Amino acid sequence: MLERLETIEAEGTAAVNGAGSAAELENLRVKFLGRKAELTGILRGIADLEPAERGPVGGAANKVRKGLEALVESRIESLAGAELEASLASDRIDVTLPGSPVRAVGHLHPITRTRRLIEDVMIGLGYQVMEGPEVEHDFYNFTALNHPADHPARMLQDTFYIESGAGAPEEAGPRDVLLRTHTSPMQVRAMETTPPPLFMIVPGKTYRRDSDATHSPMFHQVEGLAVAEGITLADLKGTLLAMLREIFGPDREIRMRPHFFPFTEPSVEFDVSCFKCRGSGKVEGEDRCNLCKGIGWIELGGAGMVDPNVFGFVREAGYDPDLVTGFAFGFGIERIAMLRHGVGDLRLFFDNDVRLLEQFS
Ligand code: PHE
Numbered sequence: 001m002l003e004r005l006e007t008i009e010a011e012g013t014a015a016v017n018g019a020g021s022a023a024e025l026e027n028l029r030v031k032f033l034g035r036k037a038e039l040t041g042i043l044r045g046i047a048d049l050e051p052a053e054r055g056p057v058g059g060a061a062n063k064v065r066k067g068l069e070a071l072v073e074s075r076i077e078s079l080a081g082a083e084l085e086a087s088l089a090s091d092r093i094d095v096t097l098p099g100s101p102v103r104a105v106g107h108l109h110p111i112t113r114t115r116r117l118i119e120d121v122m123i124g125l126g127y128q129v130m131e132g133p134e135v136e137h138d139f140y141n142f143t144a145l146n147h148p149a150d151h152p153a154r155m156l157q158d159t160f161y162i163e164s165g166a167g168a169p170e171e172a173g174p175r176d177v178l179l180r181t182h183t184s185p186m187q188v189r190a191m192e193t194t195p196p197p198l199f200m201i202v203p204g205k206t207y208r209r210d211s212d213a214t215h216s217p218m219f220h221q222v223e224g225l226a227v228a229e230g231i232t233l234a235d236l237k238g239t240l241l242a243m244l245r246e247i248f249g250p251d252r253e254i255r256m257r258p259h260f261f262p263f264t265e266p267s268v269e270f271d272v273s274c275f276k277c278r279g280s281g282k283v284e285g286e287d288r289c290n291l292c293k294g295i296g297w298i299e300l301g302g303a304g305m306v307d308p309n310v311f312g313f314v315r316e317a318g319y320d321p322d323l324v325t326g327f328a329f330g331f332g333i334e335r336i337a338m339l340r341h342g343v344g345d346l347r348l349f350f351d352n353d354v355r356l357l358e359q360f361s
Pocket of ligand 1: 181182183184223224261264301302303304328329330331
């Protein structure tokens with residue numbers, strides 16, 4: 001019997017050591033240690049043995065069982081570890097690789113990028129960025145900006161009016177609410193809520209009844225307003241120069257031409273020197289510079305010193321026309337983007353043909 005146990009131990013040890021997988025080991029465990037295994041039978045039969053044999057056989061059988069059990073356990077552990085390693089190695093994926101097929105990455109619209117560029121420049125000059133309603137009251141769009149009652153911009157053919165619907169005040173006529181024709185109404189709104197000194201810009205959508213290669217019924221403007229004690233036209237010129245040099249290059253110059261706006265006095269239009277012909281109007285191989293049409297200057301927007309009458313509407317908010325002065329300017333974002341990217345037709349920005357938009361990634 002003891003010899004038989006030695007054989008079982010030797011066979012079992014060899015088999016377990018030779019097993020190549022966790023499944024194979026499980027089968028060997030059943031074979032050598034399971035309920036029907038020979039060893040189990042021997043252990044069960046100990047009570048039937050001669051009393052003198054019980055001790056040595058029982059001790060040896062238990063030793064063989066414990067030994068095999070421990071061996072199986074340790075082999076399972078090392079095999080499971082090795083199997084895990086192997087499956088990890090074969091299943092390995094590089095999660096940093098792009099998906100397949102590679103997805104096109106989107107990017108910001110050129111108008112958004114131009115707007116953000118302007119914002120960055122003006123924030124750098126200490127201005128805050130404000131936003132205002134696109135659906136505006138006649139009061140902010142025209143009246144508080146000193147537009148006379150018969151100003152052409154107030155005519156139905158120039159401006160989109162909103163019919164006042166339910167809930168509108170009784171006295172509100174059909175023309176009291178409109179789509180803002182410029183970002184200038186925010187001059188008044190900003191001054192109503194923020195005491196001087198005030199340095200702010202307003203980027204946003206504006207609306208006019210125009211539609212051609214350089215005009216769209218919806219377009220974008222940036223308004224600028226600076227109000228404090230002692231602000232002069234020279235500050236306006238320096239600010240525009242600093243801003244336009246950031247946008248169009250450090251060699252640019254600006255000029256201001258007399259103009260008229262109801263809400264600024266004096267009023268100007270401002271131009272930047274052409275960055276294609278460097279202000280000369282001439283380009284090799286062309287009759288004249290086709291960007292500035294040979295003029296050397298590119299028209300950008302309107303500006304001026306805030307009219308004291310406008311301050312009169314916000315006097316209560318701290319804007320005493322005898323104490324503070326200020327300048328305001330406004331220009332179109334599309335125009336800047338067209339010039340920077342050489343886009344000839346403003347409407348292309350809103351057709352949203354990806355073949356065009358992809359060129360600005
Ligand atoms: N709001 C004017 C326009 O749209 C531009 C402007 C802004 C002029 C501020 C003067 C001062 O034409």
